[in-house]
Amino acid sequence: MSVTYGSLTPEIVEQLIHIVSRKNVIMTSERMEHYSHDETNAEEYAHMPDIVVTPERTQQIADVMKIASRYTIPVTPRGAGSGLSGGAIPVYGGIVISLEKMNRILEIDEKNLTVSAEAGIITNELNERLKSRNLFFAGYPMSLETCVLGGNIAENAGGGKAVKYGVTGRYVMELEVVTPAGDIVHLGGKVSKDVSGYDLKNLYIGSEGTLGIVSSATIRLLGLPQSTSDLLVPFRTPQEAISVVPLIMKMGIIPTSIEFMDASSVQMSCSNLNESLPIEGVGAMLLIELDGSREAQVEQDLITVGELCETHGAMEVYIAEDAHTRERIWSVRRNIAEAIKVYSPIQSLEDIVVPIASIPDVLPELERLSQRYDVSIPCYGHAGDGNLHATIVKNPASSMEHWHEIEPQILSELYRFIVGELKGKISGEHGIGLKRKAFLKETSSSEEYALFKAIKQALDPHGIMNPGKILI
Amino acid sequence: MSVTYGSLTPEIVEQLIHIVSRKNVIMTSERMEHYSHDETNAEEYAHMPDIVVTPERTQQIADVMKIASRYTIPVTPRGAGSGLSGGAIPVYGGIVISLEKMNRILEIDEKNLTVSAEAGIITNELNERLKSRNLFFAGYPMSLETCVLGGNIAENAGGGKAVKYGVTGRYVMELEVVTPAGDIVHLGGKVSKDVSGYDLKNLYIGSEGTLGIVSSATIRLLGLPQSTSDLLVPFRTPQEAISVVPLIMKMGIIPTSIEFMDASSVQMSCSNLNESLPIEGVGAMLLIELDGSREAQVEQDLITVGELCETHGAMEVYIAEDAHTRERIWSVRRNIAEAIKVYSPIQSLEDIVVPIASIPDVLPELERLSQRYDVSIPCYGHAGDGNLHATIVKNPASSMEHWHEIEPQILSELYRFIVGELKGKISGEHGIGLKRKAFLKETSSSEEYALFKAIKQALDPHGIMNPGKILI
Numbered sequence: 001m002s003v004t005y006g007s008l009t010p011e012i013v014e015q016l017i018h019i020v021s022r023k024n025v026i027m028t029s030e031r032m033e034h035y036s037h038d039e040t041n042a043e044e045y046a047h048m049p050d051i052v053v054t055p056e057r058t059q060q061i062a063d064v065m066k067i068a069s070r071y072t073i074p075v076t077p078r079g080a081g082s083g084l085s086g087g088a089i090p091v092y093g094g095i096v097i098s099l100e101k102m103n104r105i106l107e108i109d110e111k112n113l114t115v116s117a118e119a120g121i122i123t124n125e126l127n128e129r130l131k132s133r134n135l136f137f138a139g140y141p142m143s144l145e146t147c148v149l150g151g152n153i154a155e156n157a158g159g160g161k162a163v164k165y166g167v168t169g170r171y172v173m174e175l176e177v178v179t180p181a182g183d184i185v186h187l188g189g190k191v192s193k194d195v196s197g198y199d200l201k202n203l204y205i206g207s208e209g210t211l212g213i214v215s216s217a218t219i220r221l222l223g224l225p226q227s228t229s230d231l232l233v234p235f236r237t238p239q240e241a242i243s244v245v246p247l248i249m250k251m252g253i254i255p256t257s258i259e260f261m262d263a264s265s266v267q268m269s270c271s272n273l274n275e276s277l278p279i280e281g282v283g284a285m286l287l288i289e290l291d292g293s294r295e296a297q298v299e300q301d302l303i304t305v306g307e308l309c310e311t312h313g314a315m316e317v318y319i320a321e322d323a324h325t326r327e328r329i330w331s332v333r334r335n336i337a338e339a340i341k342v343y344s345p346i347q348s349l350e351d352i353v354v355p356i357a358s359i360p361d362v363l364p365e366l367e368r369l370s371q372r373y374d375v376s377i378p379c380y381g382h383a384g385d386g387n388l389h390a391t392i393v394k395n396p397a398s399s400m401e402h403w404h405e406i407e408p409q410i411l412s413e414l415y416r417f418i419v420g421e422l423k424g425k426i427s428g429e430h431g432i433g434l435k436r437k438a439f440l441k442e443t444s445s446s447e448e449y450a451l452f453k454a455i456k457q458a459l460d461p462h463g464i465m466n467p468g469k470i471l472i
Numbered sequence: 473m474s475v476t477y478g479s480l481t482p483e484i485v486e487q488l489i490h491i492v493s494r495k496n497v498i499m500t501s502e503r504m505e506h507y508s509h510d511e512t513n514a515e516e517y518a519h520m521p522d523i524v525v526t527p528e529r530t531q532q533i534a535d536v537m538k539i540a541s542r543y544t545i546p547v548t549p550r551g552a553g554s555g556l557s558g559g560a561i562p563v564y565g566g567i568v569i570s571l572e573k574m575n576r577i578l579e580i581d582e583k584n585l586t587v588s589a590e591a592g593i594i595t596n597e598l599n600e601r602l603k604s605r606n607l608f609f610a611g612y613p614m615s616l617e618t619c620v621l622g623g624n625i626a627e628n629a630g631g632g633k634a635v636k637y638g639v640t641g642r643y644v645m646e647l648e649v650v651t652p653a654g655d656i657v658h659l660g661g662k663v664s665k666d667v668s669g670y671d672l673k674n675l676y677i678g679s680e681g682t683l684g685i686v687s688s689a690t691i692r693l694l695g696l697p698q699s700t701s702d703l704l705v706p707f708r709t710p711q712e713a714i715s716v717v718p719l720i721m722k723m724g725i726i727p728t729s730i731e732f733m734d735a736s737s738v739q740m741s742c743s744n745l746n747e748s749l750p751i752e753g754v755g756a757m758l759l760i761e762l763d764g765s766r767e768a769q770v771e772q773d774l775i776t777v778g779e780l781c782e783t784h785g786a787m788e789v790y791i792a793e794d795a796h797t798r799e800r801i802w803s804v805r806r807n808i809a810e811a812i813k814v815y816s817p818i819q820s821l822e823d824i825v826v827p828i829a830s831i832p833d834v835l836p837e838l839e840r841l842s843q844r845y846d847v848s849i850p851c852y853g854h855a856g857d858g859n860l861h862a863t864i865v866k867n868p869a870s871s872m873e874h875w876h877e878i879e880p881q882i883l884s885e886l887y888r889f890i891v892g893e894l895k896g897k898i899s900g901e902h903g904i905g906l907k908r909k910a911f912l913k914e915t916s917s918s919e920e921y922a923l924f925k926a927i928k929q930a931l932d933p934h935g936i937m938n939p940g941k942i943l944i
Contacts, residue, residue, distance in 0.1 A: 111718065111829035158665045167665050183919040190827035192857045193630045193639050193900040195678045197912055197924050197942065202674035206667045223724045246583065252695045252765060293724060297769070355662035357583035385664045428665040440669055447655040451931065452669050458930030459923065470669065 003463040005092060006071040008050040016053055016095070019063040024101065026052035035096045038083040041347050045434055049076065049090040054101045058176060058184055058215040061097060065213070066182035068095055074467045075180075077209040079120065079151030082143045084349055085433030087154065087208045091468040097213060099150050105129060106216060112190050114173060116218040119150025126219070135221040138165035141429075142334050150214050156206035158429035160333070161289075163249075163384035164256040165222075167429065169205040174218035177204055180211075180465040190218060203455070208431050209466040211459040225291035227298040228256070230326045232318040233309045234282040238262045238379070240313040241284035243360045245383045247308060248288070253301045257289040258384030265336045265380040272339035275332055282315065286383070287333055289326075336380050337389065344376075346394035348407055352418045353387040353428030365417050366390050373406050374398070387428035390414070411439060419443040432470045441472055475935040477564060478543040480522040488525055488567070491535040496573065498524035507568045510555040513819050517906055521548065521562040526573045530648060530656055530687040533569060537685070538654035540567055546939045547652075549681040551592065551623030554615045556809075556821055557905030559626065559680045563940040569685060571622050577601060578688060584662050586645060588690040591622025598691070607693040610637035613901075614806050622686050628678035630901035632805070633761075635721075635856035636728040637694075639901065641677040646690035649676055652683075652937040662690060675927070680903050681938040683931040697763035699770040700728070702798045704790040705781045706754040710734045710851070712785040713756035715832045717855045719780060720760070725773045729761040730856030737808045737852040744811035747804055754787065758855070759805055761798075808852050809861065816848075818866035820879055824890045825859040825900030837889050838862050845878050846870070859900035862886070883911060891915040904942045913944055 006012075017025050026032055029048065037046040055061045068075045074094035081088050090096050099120035106116040110133065117126060124144045127136050141147050141159040151157070153175070158167045174188040188194065188201040204211060235241035238260075245258055261269075262284045270277055277285075288305055292298045306317040320326045337349060354362060363379065370377045374395050381389035392410055394403045418424040420443075426432075432440045441449055456463075456471055478484075489497050498504055501520065509518040527533045540547045546566030553560050562568050571592035578588040582605065589598060596616045599608050613619050613631040623629070625647070630639045646660040660666065660673040676683055707713035710732075717730055733741075734756045742749055749757075760777055764770045778789040792798045809821060826834060835851065842849045846867050853861035864882055866875045890896040892915075898904075904912045913921055928935075928943055 109829075111722075112827045113722070156665070156667050156671075162665060169671075179919070179923070183922075185917065185919045185923065187920065189895055189897060191825045191897050191900065192828070193628070193634060193825055193859055194897045195628050195680075195901060195903050196897040196899045196908075197904065197916060197920070198683075198927050199628075199641075199674050199678055200920070200923055200927070202671050203927075206671055208667075211670075250583075250585070294769075297766075353663045353665055355584045356664070357581075387665055423661055425661060425663050425666045425668040427668045428663065429667060431667050432669065436668075444669060445657065447651070447657045448659065448669070448672070450655075451651070451657065451672055454930040455670050455672070455675075455927075458926040 003072070003467065005074050005094065008073060008094065012067060012071055012073065013051060015067050016051065016064060020053045020055050020060050024054045024056065035078060035098065036089065038081045038086060038088045040084055040086045040435055041341060041345065041349060045086045045089055047089055047091045048093065049096040050093045052096040052098055054098045056101045058178065061178045061213055061215055062182045062184050064095065064097060065178055065180060068464050069181050069462065072462055072464060074464050076466050077213045079148040079154065080146050082147045083151060083155065083433065084351070084430040085427070085435045087431050087433035087469055089434055091434060099148065102215065108133070113221045114190055114218050115221055116216060117149055118216045119148065119153070119214050121149050123147050123149055123152055130221065131224070134224050136224050137219050138171060138222050139168045149217060153205055153214050153217055154207070154209050155429060155431045158382060158385060158387060160259065160382065161256050162382060163258055164254050169202060171220045172201065172205055172217055173220050175201050175204055175214055176216040177212040178215055180460045180462065208433060208469055210456060210469050211465060226293050227295040228289065228291040228326070229298055229302050230320040230329060231288040231302060231306055232320060232329055233286045233288065234278065234315045235285070235313055236281065236283050236315060238284035238363050239360065241286050242363055242383060244286065244309055244312045245359050246356050247312060248305060249356050249384060251304070251308060253305060255288050255305065255384060256291045257287065259287040259333055259381070260383035260388065261285050261287065261333060261336065261380040262378055264376070264378040265340065266332065268339040268343050268378070269332045269336045272342055273331060273335055275328065277332060287329060340378055340391050340393065344393040346403060348392045348411065350390045350392065350414065351387065351427045351430035352390065352414070352424060353385065354418060354422045354424035356386050358422040358424065359383060359386050361422055362388055365414070369410055369414060373410050375410065385428065386424070412442065415439050415443050434469055437470055437472055440470065475544065475939065477546050477566065480545060480566065484539060484543055484545065485523060487539050488523065488536060492525045492527050492532050496526045496528065507550060507570065508561065510553045510558060510560045512556055512558045512907055513813060513817065513821060517558045517561055519561055519563045520565065521568040522565045524568040524570055526570045528573045530650065533650045533685055533687055534654045534656050536567065536569060537650055537652060540936050541653050541934060544934055544936060546936050548938050549685045551620040551626065552618050554619045555623060555627065555905065556902040557899070557907045559903050559905035559941055561906055563906060571620065574687065580605070585693045586662055586690050587693055588688060589621055590688045591620065591625070591686050593621050595619050595621055595624055602693065603696070606696050608696050609691050610643060610694050611640045621689060625677055625686050625689055626679070626681050627901060627903045630854060630857060630859060632731065632854065633728050634854060635730055636726050641674060643692045644673065644677055644689055645692050647673055647676055647686055648688040649684040650687055652932045652934065680905060680941055682928060682941050683937060698765050699767040700761065700763040700798070701770055701774050702792040702801060703760040703774060703778055704792060704801055705758045705760065706750065706787045707757070707785055708753060708755050708787060710756035710835050711832065713758050714835055714855060716758065716781055716784045717831050718828050719784060720777060721828050721856060723776070723780060725777060727760050727777065727856060728763045729759065731759040731805055731853070732855035732860065733757050733759065733805060733808065733852040734850055736848070736850040737812065738804065740811040740815050740850070741804045741808045744814055745803060745807055747800065749804060759801060812850055812863050812865065816865040818875060820864045820883065822862045822864065822886070823859065823899045823902035824862065824886070824896060825857065826890060826894045826896035828858050830894040830896065831855060831858050833894055834860055837886070841882055841886060845882050847882065857900065858896070884914065887911050887915050906941055909942055909944055912942065
């Protein structure tokens, strides 16, 4: 879409200040720098906004959108800025609408088992607040202590418990959305089935802020499981570890999580945390969590899964039942991305997803790419979902020019293999954003891509809503 | 949308015959009558098509759509014709594309636990074919012996097991869709999470054939539960029965089904089937099913649920554990709609859905409407989903003129109460179709309705795809 954007004149700035009040406007370069990037590892993606506003109410978002719409100013919505595909980067400048001050819980409805909250609430805080009522939101992004609900919805976040509980979208009952024209729309409701008109709610979920801004949401809650246990299972080779995953998925027990971590991922994370796990001779580990309402049943399932691992090459099966030990292990898992970043800041964190039966086919291709391009590719992720965070890391011995040359080649080869050979997808939970938009076009059929564009054109006809993301 | 449609000239008929071959074209009034209506109870909805084609391959559907698109001929897709909102009625004439000959299973993928089938396959046949592999598709529409997969997807069917298993859309992994322009698009894939572009798959699910034609689908399968049991629980009054539903939903056990049947629904169905259930002094019954992988656990849950019912006014708790008895009871439940139709052909079968906590508030309003308008309103349905099939039945003593006058008034009052007071929706699983389109507009915000229209305009710009449905 080719759009000529308007400039942010002093008059428009004045109008924005009038809407959100002066304390909710940021205009200095120093303070705006924070809003010029997200957690995507590539400085070349960064771009400064012209202005940042931090509205406190939905109506203020709507009024800002009306101004943006009138003057064709690009608008980039932002949650915690913890995204991994450049979705919150204002690539065309303009206005960043940060939801950071919209972080209230609006309602806990115990009768209908829902919570309604503003989009800027930290995901973990929701569950902290719900714990005493024995309820929880089953979304569990790995960055749960920093990411916010609106971002989870924008990316349809998956995370660590999706094998059993599914992704964020499964729990979203109602959305309040501000459209590019500045209308406030409520989609969905506290109902368990609904065919009253087109399913706009699911269209907005995962649309990365390119069709409108989610200002608040109503989330379905579940009763807290009474019993949770983890297995940590080391294998001699990554291939042995990953090959057990489809076998577990077929045995009729649905674990909460099946996480895969290769040895280098575990080592970097442990070292970064000053933690130790038993890794001598280990090629990779599975971290398997089970939960349920009955302790005896969870234990029985734990034993069954453990035995399956043992008969398929596990070196050992460690059981972590107490909360402290479980938290130690999960900290190692959650810290991997950060640790790899510390050790190798020049990298590309990937988010490929494949059918369950094809999970074992991914690692040989990563190995081939690693050798062909002389890069290392540590790999970890949500193996039970077929969703692996392979991380392509620049060889310290090679030049940046060389890296810039080979990075898109590696991604292109990887994505073509994942989509073409394994019938997978290029992103399971991190999104397309800025980073993968060229590859989305490359790996989509022209017919499907035309539908994507038709949707964008229909709902954001002036192209002001998070431009430069998802589509080229 | 105002569209001037082209006429079906002999030349176009010739082209259609060329595409699908003569044996797959129906043009006589006698044979076309079958395609002029669905199961919606109102003769005034019926409308004859100009021609019916029964393609055998997706490419034929695409080629027919290209012709329709070139000459602006309206096209109405049709599955089994078992719909309850007029979705398959060709209100503007033109071409009916019946999927009846596209009923093949394309693949059973045991490694990924999926089945792929053409849209015209009878839903029940899928499960019959999967039984020996210990797998099943968890969709369970009440018309499962006649309805087809494509129709289930078009309406996002719910049915009898949605309390535990959710609706059809939860199991759809991939769709093959023919667009109004005649392009064949594949949406989704055998992956458990996916944020690679907009969620078009869920947009097509429940869109009632107004955005394109689903030609085949890949469905996620589950392992067959090893143990299933039912409770039949009579109460003295409908209000007592329905008030127990939110209590069951909050106790942490998730039943497969919680069906509600008031006394008149049960009586009519039993009489129609020549069946007998213990109904003396009964005002309503709950039919509660539990299933699971462990028999002991299902039995324990069964006892817990039964005890809850007993402490909240149940007259008795009958347990049906053997398949024969369970099938007898479920036959009564499945036959209710047909039985009411036999006794009272002039009626309006409704499909309202409300938040769980508001379920008990529905019956007093039905009682009020019944008295105010002097009609009877037997009520039954998927109480555990908050989805009730209240059926407004004409008083035999009043005139048809009077019925035509009051029916829209009753529906308008009912829908305004459901949407305005209870924050529910006008259709949970039957769809908007022809029957509810005026009420969808009446009960939607103007902003939401504008988005519905924008989606339709974007994906069907010439308005040829199942016109006259969902939107006015």
